[in-house]
Amino acid sequence: MRENEMVRDAEHGAQSPVRRESEQSPAASPGGDGGRAAPSARTLTTWVAGAALVVLLAVLPLLNLSLPGILPGPTYTPGALQVLAFALLTAALALSYHLLFGVSGLLSFGHALYFAAGAYGLAILLDRAQMGLLPAIGVTLVIGLVLAALTGAVSLRVTGISFAMVTLAFAQAGSVIVRRNPDRLTGGEEGLALNTDRLPELLVGVVNTKYLYWVALVVLLLVYAVVAWIEHSRAGHLMAATRENELRVRVIGQRPYVIKLIAFVVAGVLATVVGMANLLLQSGAVPRAISTDFTLTLLVMVVLGGVGSRWGAIVGGVLYTLLDQRLNALASSAWIEELPSVLRIPLSEPLFLLGTLFILVVLFLPGGIAGAVGRVDARNRRRTGKADPRTLLEEVV
Amino acid sequence: MSTVVLLAITGLGLGALYFLVASGLSLIYGLMGVLNFAHGSFLTLGAFAGWEIARRTGADSWVTFLLSLVLGAAVGAVMAALTEFLLVRRLYERHIEQVLVTVGLGLATVALFEGIWGTDPVFITGPAWLEQTTSIAGARIPNDRFMVIFVAVLVLLAIVAFLKFTRFGLIIRAGVENRSMVTALGIDVRKAFTLVFAVGGAAAGLGGVLASHFFGYVSPLLGGSLLIFAFIVTVIGGLGSLTGAAIASVAVALLQQFANFYAGGTGDLAVVLALAVVLLTRPSGLLGKKA
Numbered sequence: 001m002r003e004n005e006m007v008r009d010a011e012h013g014a015q016s017p018v019r020r021e022s023e024q025s026p027a028a029s030p031g032g033d034g035g036r037a038a039p040s041a042r043t044l045t046t047w048v049a050g051a052a053l054v055v056l057l058a059v060l061p062l063l064n065l066s067l068p069g070i071l072p073g074p075t076y077t078p079g080a081l082q083v084l085a086f087a088l089l090t091a092a093l094a095l096s097y098h099l100l101f102g103v104s105g106l107l108s109f110g111h112a113l114y115f116a117a118g119a120y121g122l123a124i125l126l127d128r129a130q131m132g133l134l135p136a137i138g139v140t141l142v143i144g145l146v147l148a149a150l151t152g153a154v155s156l157r158v159t160g161i162s163f164a165m166v167t168l169a170f171a172q173a174g175s176v177i178v179r180r181n182p183d184r185l186t187g188g189e190e191g192l193a194l195n196t197d198r199l200p201e202l203l204v205g206v207v208n209t210k211y212l213y214w215v216a217l218v219v220l221l222l223v224y225a226v227v228a229w230i231e232h233s234r235a236g237h238l239m240a241a242t243r244e245n246e247l248r249v250r251v252i253g254q255r256p257y258v259i260k261l262i263a264f265v266v267a268g269v270l271a272t273v274v275g276m277a278n279l280l281l282q283s284g285a286v287p288r289a290i291s292t293d294f295t296l297t298l299l300v301m302v303v304l305g306g307v308g309s310r311w312g313a314i315v316g317g318v319l320y321t322l323l324d325q326r327l328n329a330l331a332s333s334a335w336i337e338e339l340p341s342v343l344r345i346p347l348s349e350p351l352f353l354l355g356t357l358f359i360l361v362v363l364f365l366p367g368g369i370a371g372a373v374g375r376v377d378a379r380n381r382r383r384t385g386k387a388d389p390r391t392l393l394e395e396v397v
Numbered sequence: 398m399s400t401v402v403l404l405a406i407t408g409l410g411l412g413a414l415y416f417l418v419a420s421g422l423s424l425i426y427g428l429m430g431v432l433n434f435a436h437g438s439f440l441t442l443g444a445f446a447g448w449e450i451a452r453r454t455g456a457d458s459w460v461t462f463l464l465s466l467v468l469g470a471a472v473g474a475v476m477a478a479l480t481e482f483l484l485v486r487r488l489y490e491r492h493i494e495q496v497l498v499t500v501g502l503g504l505a506t507v508a509l510f511e512g513i514w515g516t517d518p519v520f521i522t523g524p525a526w527l528e529q530t531t532s533i534a535g536a537r538i539p540n541d542r543f544m545v546i547f548v549a550v551l552v553l554l555a556i557v558a559f560l561k562f563t564r565f566g567l568i569i570r571a572g573v574e575n576r577s578m579v580t581a582l583g584i585d586v587r588k589a590f591t592l593v594f595a596v597g598g599a600a601a602g603l604g605g606v607l608a609s610h611f612f613g614y615v616s617p618l619l620g621g622s623l624l625i626f627a628f629i630v631t632v633i634g635g636l637g638s639l640t641g642a643a644i645a646s647v648a649v650a651l652l653q654q655f656a657n658f659y660a661g662g663t664g665d666l667a668v669v670l671a672l673a674v675v676l677l678t679r680p681s682g683l684l685g686k687k688a
Contacts, residue, residue, distance in 0.1 A: 107493065157677055158676050158680045162680060166676055168628065169669045169672050169673070173665065176666060292621075296434075296503075297504075299500065300501070345509070345512040349511060351504055352505045352506075354505075355503075355506075358500075358505075359498055359502060362494050362498050362501065
């Protein structure tokens, strides 16, 4: 992480379009980064807390915990597990978007394309090609990889807003194809149901939701591991450096285009993986999965959690999903019906409330949730006298 | 022959709608570097405002139609000016956050419109003449096409005149060219920001009313569907170039119409392909400044 920080500090004062993000990112990664140089007690605490959380999530289907207001029922019921599994998968998808936007600074509006490639690809292979689950997963992965590599290679020829527009256009093209339903392949507006003939029995049926929940958890852990590994590798440092200053990366003899393409393809393949898991969980694929709005909600999640923070992306994804579910339930509740229409109409539209929340976060809480936590953390430590060397350095600079 | 004429004029009408949206997008981007994702909502709100007034005062009179155009433009302008004043201005020079705020506004307002007016399209009628057709070279062309083209040309001329012959227009043109220099000369560019948003919003609101007559319905998703093509038009024409937006609007809409008819409904794909080709050969668009 050192190299990355040096680039970042050297950048202070220089003009860079994404400077705001760089200012947020030091505060935005609690734990993880600071511990790279010397494993401190703090890093250990983070690791233990993380491991405990994973264990808790893993045994959740076996427990009888009730969280009224958050989950529709006790944690062992299929309804609650379905919601939780969807939240975990959304978090995994947000994490893959974090690799694009948070780490590499690539504002893509077409990430839904690779998610949908996973969902639709697997559904079509299982149904039409009559493949077994594992070979179908393998082929879908290759499809996702090729698609991400091709579209990435074209769209990365341009930067900034033009890049965002080209990715948007590619996703739009995908959406058009899916909705047009060529050869009745994609099911058009109605979507595609999962053909369960060749699936293992454990993954089929409401009774077995807990296995799907575990699949979702494994997918999230896998995506987390890959993203964390990349962020800590040389490639990850180069991605961050490219985000901060492409010219300097070129000057030290690296090729920003290749680095960005790697980030784009890895994020795309991870999204494909999440898409496949989502197909199994939802027993189908719907055209909404490839819409621009879907990518925009991913962006909302990542920003809500805190740009540049892995934990932030996960928290943002889970929080958004749970809020969306709860607000939908709220919209149909009895006491909302009785309100005058001035209050009833806005309160019964979850997306209106989430959009407003998002605007408020962007305006008043730069760095999202992770940024706010980081600031509180830093203030506490300053009070106890144990200053983070990084904050000190920033104050000096 | 008659098919070609029909396709061409319908394409021109569609291009006129794209232009009404893209002109505002392009001006705003040129001056402020903000890609406005809430622009579709300005259009939708204008369309609903026009429909509401038509519903109350009798849909088939010309006075109502003119009134709905004026009201649509006014509502679009007010909403756009408020957006700039309350949201975008607070994030001065932070382009990514500015885009994010407009994304949030776009999502929230579409949801709000769905809450108020419902998710289903509302079918509308206008003055009787708009519903009729005119024969040109054997093709029977719906009259609303001509109306859309006529208004869009008027808007283009008005914006060009505004930019060329007024003091505010001068400031905006100078600001697009070099904003820091204009600020250094002691001119408050922020007024121009609000103004550009208002002009763009008015064009979008006008486009909304016309689009509702062109397609025959209003729905909360009307703006979003036009916005994506307006984005493509803006990028192809060159971000910040009004003339580029006008040329690209017509080219994109014609390409879309003809590909839809002659190549089995591949219009949208052809447009995306055109975008990829333009960006790969001329990354700054047809008439954009050298990046």
